[in-house]
Amino acid sequence: MNRRGPIDLRTQISRRKLLGGLGALTVALTSPVWRSATVFGQDAKQPGARRFIGIFSANGTVPSAFFPPGDAHEAPLSLGPILAPLEEHKQRMLVLKGVHMNSTVEDELGVPSENKPGGPHMKGPGAMLTGGSLLAGSFTGAGGPAGWADRISVDQHIARRIGERSQFPSLEFGVRIEGQEPLRVISYRGPNQPNTAVDDPFQMYSRIFANADLSETELQRLIAERQSVLDFLKDDIGRLKARVSSEDQARLEAHLGGIRNIEQRLQSSAVSCTPLTMPEKFDTRAMENYPKVGRLQTDLMLLAHICGMTRVSTFMWANADSWQYYPWIGVNEEHHELSHAGDNDAVANEKLVKINVWHSEQVKYVLDQLALAKEVDGSSVLDNTLLLWGNELGAGNTHTYKDIPWVLAGGAGGYFKMGRTMKYADLPHNNLLVSVCNAMGLDDVTTFGIPGVCTGPLPGLLA
Known part of the structure; x- marks a missing residue:
């Protein structure tokens, strides 16, 4: 029987732990309270x-x-x-x-x-x-x-x-x-x-x-928790880099870079998507x-x-x-x-x-x-x-x-x-x-509504 050496639990990232951390990150980024006026998780090169x-x-x-x-x-x-x-x-x-x-x-x-x-x-x-x-x-x-x-x-x-x-x-x-x-x-x-x-x-x-x-205190707590989620993933993945192959290191580095990119956007967002203060x-x-x-x-x-x-x-x-x-x-x-x-x-x-x-x-x-x-x-x-x-x-x-x-x-x-x-x-x-x-990107639409009324898109509108 092949036996592996002792596992250092301080540096091991299990599938469950990693997915759990990513899940928390997803919640932080998709919560309607925290979604900023910048689209999180989107490649800056994408329109x-x-x-x-x-x-x-x-x-x-x-x-x-x-x-x-x-x-x-x-x-x-x-x-x-x-x-x-x-x-x-x-x-x-x-x-x-x-x-x-x-x-x-x-x-x-x-x-x-x-x-x-x-x-x-x-x-x-x-x-x-x-x-x-x-x-x-x-x-x-x-x-x-x-x-x-x-x-x-x-x-x-x-x-x-x-x-x-x-x-x-x-x-x-x-x-x-x-x-x-x-x-x-x-x-x-x-x-x-x-x-x-x-x-x-x-x-x-x-x-x-x-x-x-949420109260102001609760909002500030969520800010701290949101930041700690990113730090948690970044530090653990960083420690893991020393224990994996060079190919996996490249993948992890790309993932870590993505997290850093998200963190920067979270910190630099000028407008937070917090709920309106509704009147009485x-x-x-x-x-x-x-x-x-x-x-x-x-x-x-x-x-x-x-x-x-x-x-x-x-x-x-x-x-x-x-x-x-x-x-x-x-x-x-x-x-x-x-x-x-x-x-x-x-x-x-x-x-x-x-x-x-x-x-x-x-x-x-x-x-x-x-x-x-x-x-x-x-x-x-x-x-x-x-x-x-x-x-x-x-x-x-x-x-x-x-x-x-x-x-x-x-x-x-x-x-x-x-x-x-x-x-x-x-x-x-x-x-x-x-x-x-x-x-809106639906290029396959050539008619809409009553077919006998429609004759195609309006001419002359395209850039």
């Missing part, structure tokens, strides 16, 4: 992970104040009154005109149909991200009854492909999503499978940061608390993306057919009622522009914060994010599905040539959804 954010606002727009002037197919982006708050980000934006939500009113062959279920405001949210239409159902509303959407939405399609490695494959946020179905949903897991947004920030906080309500509970359904709820929800969404807890999210500002008032910007009339004013009603249109400018300012806040957060490779999170901002209508007073006010923003990993306005001759928004999938 940041792509992220998708879909934002909805309601009741169409004021086209003359939204779309840039001129008829050129492609032009450098100039921003009108509604998008003016986004001026500093315009080189990371695409504004699209002539991209219609045809799937709301066309059949499987792309032929116009007057018999599709649902009223004007009902059809839009069901189609915005699905490229489909509504099923028959019993939800009442102006224009007739309808059901849920008939297929998966682009956010969920993306989440199934890239979201499995995240704590949350996707997260759905909202602010005062009122009214009946299907006005309250833009995200769908599949036909007749609504993915309803959470519009209570306290509920969303509990979901994202479960068991993370308040009435999240109150009309006047709309901006307060919106900012809390936005901050939660940003944390989830920056901390790597999700790579896909949607955000609904109210429901389609929104009945929200905006007294904090001097608009004391209902958004939906104002949206039905005629084009010559200067007073109503001025208030509609104010409402849309306010939403533009909220998008600016998202872009600002994503630009501040850094990836391991030195790029910003915004550089690797694609934000799609859309609506259920082109204009509220005509209930048109033509010229939906689409904005693409962010870097999308350099996939699109940004800083432009693109004007198309009546293309379906299904093509836009194909382009979104392609920008």
